[in-house]
Amino acid sequence: MRFRTRTSSLGALGTAAVVAAAVIGAAPATASTIDPPPPSLTRAAERAAATSDAASEKRLDAAAAVPDDLTTRRTASGRVLALPLVDESYALTSAWGARCIPVKGASTFHYGLDMGTGDKKPIYAVASGVVTHVVPPTNGAAGYLTVKSEIEGVPTWIAYVHPWDPGKYVKVGTKVKVGNRIAEVGASGPATGPHLHLEVWQNAFYGSGTSVDPKTWLSGFKLPVVDRATADNTQPAPTRCYYYPTTRLNLRAGPSVGNTLLATLKPNTRMLNTPGIKRNGFIPVTVALDGARVRGWVHTDYISQVKTYHLTVDATVRAAANAQAKALFLGKKGTPVSIKEASGGWRKVIIKGTTGWVPRTSVGAGLG
Template sequence: MPKKLSSAVVGGLAVGLTLPMTANAAAADTAPMNVAPLPTAGVDAPATSLAGLSGVDISATRNATQFRYPIAQRAYSYTSPYGARCMPTQGASTSHLGQDLGAPDGTPIYSVADGTVVRTFTGNRYNAGYVVVQHRVDGKTFHSAYYHMWNANTHVRIGQTVNAGQTIGLVGSSGPSTGPHLHLEIWEGAWINGTSHNPTTWLAQRGVNLRSGATSVWNITTPSSCDYYTVTSTALRSTASSSGSVIMWLGAGAALTAAPGDTSNSMVRVNANGRTGWVAHSSLTPTRPAGGGTVPAANAPQGTSVTPAKYRITTSLNARSGPGTNYAVLQGLVSGTEVTVTATYGSWMKFSRNGQSVWSHSDYMDKVAAPVAPTTAASGTYQVKSGVSLRARSGASTSNSIVKVL
């Protein structure tokens, strides 16, 4: 899927959010701990509540009757549209609740209608900055939200009344972003917790045509499937919850597929090695991360065959396509997982799991002792020793009742 902006449109890209994470190259090759998720405030990873966000609550009485372009006509490109999509960069949404307008850094942003500023947030590399304006339109409350500003307080303050067409900020590229642009959202009722509207449709109904006002229109189509990779070792869970049961562990760089917009509760439904489950949104990237394996699996040695034996994993461990850290991570193993080893190569062990032939380092695999078979006395004729009183019981235990004294 094309990225939202090109250097030809914006004159250069801002700092991105793709943070390559390499697997630990130590001999044990243990799977790294999950990194903390990216901050969730902002357009592409909206907060689940408004707790802790600076703002005011008002009851607007002035009814907005005039509507304006959020960026001057012929000063922007009409890019990533409203609706389901493949995330264009790590941290970006796959359910796009706004319309993107590409423009150079510092381009003025205007309020689309009369209203009052109720929220501001200054952005940074990880969080999308924004200004939120509350409006009264046809007797209903609406909020317009303007994202990816670097500094949200260059032109307005919380509680300030603004007019349609008034400058409220400047285009930036803060948070999950592929380049400078305005991401515009329209909410009926509460911001984030209300009803989301397509900004293009909402403004067109009020005389503002975002498409005709653009210098170019990117007719981006929604693909049937998205390709993603894990940025670190992460769990594939059975439900869209961080407490859902673990189906399997995925190593860093694992290749996944997903349907555009198939997300819930900050989790994305994915297919991994034929298994379907949910992965934390913050653990996914559309770009193959560095360190995901450089040697093709076809070049992996077969190793020396051994008598199949069970081993138990003693820590979170990467399972790779070959016997070495230069092979791709295919799966992640949780402590306590039992596998059957069929071959070895140096300190590496080969086994099959979830339909794949994989390798892990033996330092964190303990052999499972074979169960001890119960001993059975040989049948035959025996004589009680002279001078010994012997009790015959109803079963093979001293707790069974005595049936006869010999």
């Protein structure tokens, strides 16, 4: 079998860099990308994992038929690794590390590398190993599967997150070869569009395991995940985030509803957050109240990175800022709107893609 070994412009980071990344990337016990956290291994998976070792995985490597449009590399010990998506079929959209919460239900520490691509595009195994988790999407949580491998002496779990049907090709205990098609890209759970969210964990999957930056890990084995992308749109980790309540929101002394209520915030009150910590769905914020800075915790189901607005009553949306202008349609009470400029007693708004004017008194802060 012939493996692709095209020259990459990325230099090898080496084992020391990978180890350093692993130490830096020890996962905060309070944050989670996969929500709810993954269950413990089933007995079947434990038995399967126990039989997975470097020797048997090397035999799987030798029998692998890697597609020609996947880039592969060999490790120092002779293991074969591959990129999970076809070359130049994806763009890197979100990096590993702390982040501002992009959508409801998402984490504030991003444990993976997001690779945006088309819906249902094939996902290939990065390494030979045994499937230890196959979790379908439920109750708004993402679907995912994990493959456990022994790579350069380190027990390593690679998670492939957001497939619509993570059990389409594999089940717990399936032994996969590097380059096998194991899933299809989806957008299950908290996601803004179809993409592969790739996670790398060492020594355990979540819990006592260490989360490693996938870009650093892949590059350390000379796998040019950046060079093979159509674009790298990842951004450095932010040091602060600003959020706004989408409704009247309780500010509490701790991360649970049982903690002392410090204040009830009005919709669109600005809240400052240092990203990276999320406990029980709550994040810590600082708010200016009556001239004082108050620190507390708010639940992330009721926040947005932008101010939000809604119609407080049924309102006729008109083509211009006067009551005689052409009526475009009737906006229903509670409908979310984006606001633009004001003119007299009128407010320019966008409702479901249509721009028009409504009375200023019909627009309220938050999502109703």
